[in-house]
Every structure is written in structure tokens, then in C-alpha cells.
Amino acid sequence: MSVLVYTESEDGSFKKIAHEAVSYAKGIADAMGTSVTAVSVNGGDASELGKYGASKVLEVSNDKLNNFNAEAYADVLAQAANAEGAKVVVLTSSANSKFMAPLVAVNLEAGYVPNVTELPSSTSPFTVKHSVFTNKAFSNTEINTEIKVLGLGKNAYGIKENETSATTEAFSPSLSEDDFSTEVVSVDKATDKVTIADAEIVVSAGRGMKGPENWGMIEELAETLGAATACSKPVSDMGWRPHSEHVGQTGKPVASNLYIAIGISGAIQHLAGINASKTKVVINNDPEAPFFKAADYGIVGDAFEIVPQLVEKLKEFKAQNN
Amino acid sequence: MKILVCISHVPDTTSKINFTEGDTKFDTSGVQFVINPNDEFGLTRAMWFKEKQGATVHVVNVGGAETEPTLRKALAIGADEAIRVNTPATDGYSVAKQLANVVKEGGYDLVIGGRESIDYNGGMVPGMVAKMIDANFVNTCISLEIEGDSATAIREIDGGKETISTKLPLVVGGQKGLVEESDLRIPNMRGIMQARSKPLHVKEPIDANAETNTKAFEKPAPKGAVKLVDNVDELIDLLHNEAKVI
Ligand SMILES: Cc1cc2nc3c(=O)[nH]c(=O)nc-3n(C[C@H](O)[C@H](O)[C@H](O)COP(=O)(O)OP(=O)(O)OC[C@H]3O[C@@H](n4cnc5c(N)ncnc54)[C@H](O)[C@@H]3O)c2cc1C
Numbered sequence: 001m002s003v004l005v006y007t008e009s010e011d012g013s014f015k016k017i018a019h020e021a022v023s024y025a026k027g028i029a030d031a032m033g034t035s036v037t038a039v040s041v042n043g044g045d046a047s048e049l050g051k052y053g054a055s056k057v058l059e060v061s062n063d064k065l066n067n068f069n070a071e072a073y074a075d076v077l078a079q080a081a082n083a084e085g086a087k088v089v090v091l092t093s094s095a096n097s098k099f100m101a102p103l104v105a106v107n108l109e110a111g112y113v114p115n116v117t118e119l120p121s122s123t124s125p126f127t128v129k130h131s132v133f134t135n136k137a138f139s140n141t142e143i144n145t146e147i148k149v150l151g152l153g154k155n156a157y158g159i160k161e162n163e164t165s166a167t168t169e170a171f172s173p174s175l176s177e178d179d180f181s182t183e184v185v186s187v188d189k190a191t192d193k194v195t196i197a198d199a200e201i202v203v204s205a206g207r208g209m210k211g212p213e214n215w216g217m218i219e220e221l222a223e224t225l226g227a228a229t230a231c232s233k234p235v236s237d238m239g240w241r242p243h244s245e246h247v248g249q250t251g252k253p254v255a256s257n258l259y260i261a262i263g264i265s266g267a268i269q270h271l272a273g274i275n276a277s278k279t280k281v282v283i284n285n286d287p288e289a290p291f292f293k294a295a296d297y298g299i300v301g302d303a304f305e306i307v308p309q310l311v312e313k314l315k316e317f318k319a320q321n322n
Numbered sequence: 323m324k325i326l327v328c329i330s331h332v333p334d335t336t337s338k339i340n341f342t343e344g345d346t347k348f349d350t351s352g353v354q355f356v357i358n359p360n361d362e363f364g365l366t367r368a369m370w371f372k373e374k375q376g377a378t379v380h381v382v383n384v385g386g387a388e389t390e391p392t393l394r395k396a397l398a399i400g401a402d403e404a405i406r407v408n409t410p411a412t413d414g415y416s417v418a419k420q421l422a423n424v425v426k427e428g429g430y431d432l433v434i435g436g437r438e439s440i441d442y443n444g445g446m447v448p449g450m451v452a453k454m455i456d457a458n459f460v461n462t463c464i465s466l467e468i469e470g471d472s473a474t475a476i477r478e479i480d481g482g483k484e485t486i487s488t489k490l491p492l493v494v495g496g497q498k499g500l501v502e503e504s505d506l507r508i509p510n511m512r513g514i515m516q517a518r519s520k521p522l523h524v525k526e527p528i529d530a531n532a533e534t535n536t537k538a539f540e541k542p543a544p545k546g547a548v549k550l551v552d553n554v555d556e557l558i559d560l561l562h563n564e565a566k567v568i
Binding site: 067068070071074094095096098099100101102103105106107110111112113114115127129131132133134135136137138139140141142143144145181182183184185186187188189190193195196197198200201225237243244246249250251257258268269272275278279281282292293294295296297298299300306309310313314317321 | 333335336339341359360413414415418440441442443444445446447448449450452453454458459460461462464474477478479480481482483484485486487488489497498499502503504532533534535536537538539540541542545546548549550551552553554555557558560561562565567568
């Protein structure tokens with residue numbers, strides 16, 4: 001009756017969220033007096049997952065699963081859950097997890113709660129806290145089904161080491177043609193850029209930047225910090241930046257360790273989407289901008305002066321601290 | 323082609339979020355309700371199919387009578403008929419069960435929902451419906467083309483996008499990109515007048531128990547005041563030594 005956790009890989013190595021998901025699963029397993037079984041599909045070096053508390057890793061290797069396919073991956077996970085007699089299945093908030101989790105839940109007749117922020121406050125009845133109203137509130141929700149599916153919120157639990165020796169086992173799910181009735185024809189992904197989903201630091205800019213021609217300094221700041229770039233909604237609506245950079249309530253959620261907002265006023269819809277970030281910095285020339293109420297640190301001033309200074313000083317700082 | 327657009331009735335994005343009845347219920351007093359933004363992109367794409375390729379567009383909501391103005395708005399935007407399943411939306415699963423039943427009975431080819439509703443952020447209803455009716459499913463859909471019974475969809479993934487080829491019947495979880503912000507329609511007088519005489523069917527629910535229930539809501543702890551700094555050296559120092567994020 002172990003806790004099953006889906007561990008996501010990219011280019012043959014586990015993503016950080018896989019480490020976080022295993023850490024979280026271990027927390028639940030401890031509370032329930034059981035162990036963690038990880039499922040890895042064409043994944044990285046399985047022994048690595050032991051470090052975060054996995055006792056067993058089910059390794060699936062199948063060329064048909066090289067591209068993510070929600071239907072097939074959901075079947076893999078459900079079959080693994082059944083084989084293990086798992087009572088809890090942990091996924092994350094990645095695009096792929098959110099795609100497959102509802103399918104897994106229906107398959108296992110399990111109640112599903114996404115955006116979970118903490119370990120369950122009780123495992124019987126099973127009660128978990130998760131964010132709702134785009135981070136404006138939390139709900140303590142009870143799951144009434146025998147099996148529970150949880151989607152761990154972004155950056156909500158952190159990576160916790162818990163050295164366990166993990167055994168690995170090959171797992172061959174039975175997949176049918178029906179599992180492949182949606183087919184990925186092409187993937188378009190910038191491999192050299194940090195994504196908003198994975199980034200520890202996000203540098204975000206708004207209409208205060210005046211025009212797309214001024215984004216050079218934003219990109220340079222992001223590069224200096226190893227950060228992803230993001231923007232406010234009007235900036236993407238006007239085509240200054242791609243839609244994929246739009247963050248906020250109607251765009252992508254951000255839950256990074258550091259969020260730097262430059263020339264963004266801090267409208268309620270913007271703040272809702274980025275509020276789960278741990279430390280927020282605002283740079284804005286209007287001291288009345290609402291973002292100052294939501295931020296941890298702020299500089300009142302002209303972005304066109306401050307950002308280049310920040311880039312220069314950060315480069316010096318990085319040179320000294322590396 | 324028969325299209326069903328699932329419409330979630332949600333508090334406007336500027337709403338203050340408060341709770342009543344011992345923090346177990348969302349406080350709707352003074353709150354304006356709207357079509358869930360992700361669903362509105364889907365509805366607008368459905369209108370495109372109707373006008374360019376010929377399709378009938380139905381909208382559906384699972385909820386009490388208070389959601390009817392939201393359905394009327396969808397009719398004013400151009401949907402042909404509306405269905406309200408007369409039961410409170412208690413959790414994602416029970417809503418999906420009701421919707422799956424509507425889809426089965428109505429024989430829809432394409433079901434468009436939103437990636438998530440902006441109230442409970444569940445993001446589960448479209449996927450669950452798809453699984454329940456054994457249809458194909460594409461989530462975070464930012465482009466959708468249909469030719470005969472073939473569909474080409476683009477899905478947003480972390481850090482990029484991918485193109486998916488699949489077949490009807492299909493369920494999508496949509497968002498901005500399905501149409502652009504500038505394509506969204508504000509109902510005009512004629513649309514509003516016509517909407518009054520379009521059918522809004524009230525359908526009694528089937529049995530569907532919730533799998534989850536809210537015990538209590540809570541609000542985030544109040545935030546401390548911002549620390550204003552005068553120069554970037556100070557900022558870097560605080561980020562490094564105090565916040566420990568660089
Ligand atoms: C239904 C709905 C959903 C929405 N969803 C989202 C969402 O998901 N994400 C989102 O971002 N918005 C969203 N919005 C829009 C939101 O209400 C705001 O309009 C938007 O966030 C404002 O973007 P901004 O801060 O870039 O621009 P503005 O509000 O115009 O702010 C620009 C800021 O830049 C500052 N500034 C100007 N010049 C300088 C300078 N030289 N140096 C420093 N600062 C400068 C100004 O003081 C100002 O504070 C939504 C709106 C609605 C109605």
C-alpha cells in the first residue's frame with residue numbers, strides 16, 4: 001500500500017520537481033507508516049531517487065513513450081498504482097502532470113486535489129491544504145475515496161534529502177492502440193532557455209518598459225541571474241512579448257524563489273498569479289504602485305536607470321561569489 | 323459538427339475573496355460573476371467554427387439558478403442553446419459526471435472547457451469528462467483546427483508548445499491562444515435581445531457523489547511591509563544575506 005509518485009524526466013535526467021515530489025511522497029509515507037514507490041518513464045538514473053526517500057523505483061522503458069502522451073502515461077501510472085496497491089498517488093503541477101492527473105483519477109476512481117501546499121493534516125480522514133482562488137485563499141479539503149491523487153503545488157514543499165536505498169524494478173505496462181489516439185507531431189521548445197515553470201528566479205517586466213525594443217536589459221538581467229523572463233498581460237496582448245511569457249491569474253502561475261517585477265503596477269490579476277513566489281522585488285517609479293504592498297523589497301525609481309545598474313552590480317557580485 | 327462549451331460561473335477577477343458559515347462557504351455578497359476567462363476563449367473559438375465551418379454551439383453549466391445570467395451572456399455572444407444542470411457544483415468530479423452525461427445524451431463531437439476555472443483552480447473537469455466518455459483529450463490548448471473528424475491542436479507545455487494530431491470526439495481544456503484577447507466579443511444589443519428567446523434547458527441531475535469536500539477555507543497570513551531600498555547594492559545585499567535567494 002505504498003505511496004506512488006510520478007517522477008518527471010527531461011532528456012534522460014530527472015527534473016528538480018521529481019526530487020521535490022519524491023520528498024513530499026516520503027513525508028506522506030512516513031505519516032502513513034509505509035514506503036515510497038516512484039514511477040519513472042524513460043527516466044534518469046533511478047538510484048538518484050533514493051536520496052529523497054524512494055524505496056523502490058518502477059522503471060518503464062518504451063520507445064513509444066518518448067513523447068509525453070497523457071492517455072498512455074496515465075495508464076502507466078494507474079497500472080503501477082494497482083500493482084503496488086497504492087493508496088496515494090503524487091503528481092506535480094507541471095503541464096504534463098496537470099494534463100494526466102484527471103485521467104489517472106478517473107481510472108483509479110480516486111478523488112483528486114491539485115495545488116497542494118502542505119503534507120496532509122490528517123491521513124484518516126485524509127485532509128490536505130491546497131491553494132484556491134489563484135493564491136488568494138487555501139482550502140482544507142477532505143478526500144473521501146479509497147485512493148487519493150494529489151498534485152503538489154509548485155515549489156510548495158521543497159527538496160528534502162532522506163537517504164534510502166532504492167531498489168529498481170522494470171515495469172512493463174500493457175498499452176493498447178487506444179492509448180495512442182492522440183499523437184504528438186512536433187515539439188517546439190527552446191532548449192537553451194530557463195522556463196517559467198522550472199525557474200528559481202523570474203524576471204518580469206510590464207508596460208513601464210515602454211516598448212519591445214527595451215527588453216534587452218531585461219533579458220540581460222535574467223541571463224545574469226540564470227532566470228526566466230516573464231511579462232504582464234498587456235505586454236503580451238500588444239505583442240511586445242510572446243504569450244508564453246504572460247504570467248498572472250489568466251496567464252502562467254509563478255511560484256519561484258525570487259520574482260523581480262519591473263515597470264509592473266501590480267494589478268490584482270497580476271499579483272494573484274505570482275503571489276506564491278517566495279521573495280518579491282519591485283522596481284517602479286511610482287511609489288503608489290500597488291505592487292509595493294505585495295513586495296518584500298522595492299526600489300522607487302526609473303527602471304531605465306536601475307536595471308542597467310543592477311545588471312552591472314550583479315555581474316560583479318557573481319564574479320566574487322563564484 | 324456539434325460543439326458543447328462548458329461554462330464555469332466564477333467571481334470576476336477583481337473580487338474580494340471572503341468566506342462565511344464558519345469559513346466553509348465562499349461569500350458571494352457584492353461579488354460580480356462572469357464567464358470563466360479560459361472558457362470565454364473556448365466559446366469564442368466555437369463561434370468561429372460555427373461561422374466559418376458550420377457548427378451548432380451549445381453551452382452548459384452545472385449549477386443553481388443564479389448561474390443563468392452567465393449562460394444568457396454566452397447565448398448573447400452567439401451560442402445557440404444553453405443547458406443548466408440543476409445541482410450545485412460541489413467538486414470537480416461530480417461536475418464532470420454531470421457533464422459527461424450531457425455529452426453522451428447530446429452526442430457532441432467536440433467539447434471545449436477551460437484549462438482551469440479561476441475560482442477553485444481544479445483544472446480537472448475537461449480531463450475527467452474525456453476519460454468518462456472515452457474521448458480524446460488535449461489540455462492547455464492554444465490552437466485548434468478541425469477538418470472532418472481530424473483535429474490538429476497545439477498544446478502549451480512547460481517551456482514551449484507541441485502540435486498534436488487526433489480525432490473527434492475530442493475534449494479540450496482551452497486558454498488564451500485558442501483565440502486572441504482582441505477576438506473576444508462583447509455582446510451587442512441584438513445579441514442580448516436574441517438571447518432572451520433562445521432555449522435555456524434546465525436539466526435535472528443524475529446521481530453523482532462528490533469525492534472531495536471542503537472542511538474549511540483560510541486566507542493567507544498578512545504580509546509584512548515592503549522594505550524600500552535606495553540603491554542596487556543594498557538590494558543585492560538583502561537578496562543574498564537576508565532572503566538568501568541569490
Ligand atoms: C479578466 C482579467 C484578467 C487579467 N489577467 C491578468 C494576468 O493574468 N496577468 C496580468 O499581468 N494582468 C492581467 N490583467 C490585467 C491587469 O488588470 C493589468 O491591466 C495589468 O497587469 C497591467 O500591466 P502592467 O503592470 O504591465 O501595466 P500598467 O498597469 O500600465 O503599469 C505599468 C507600471 O510601470 C510603471 N512605470 C512606468 N514607467 C516606468 C519606468 N520608467 N520605470 C519604472 N516603472 C515605470 C508605472 O508606474 C506602472 O506602475 C487582467 C485583467 C482582467 C480584466
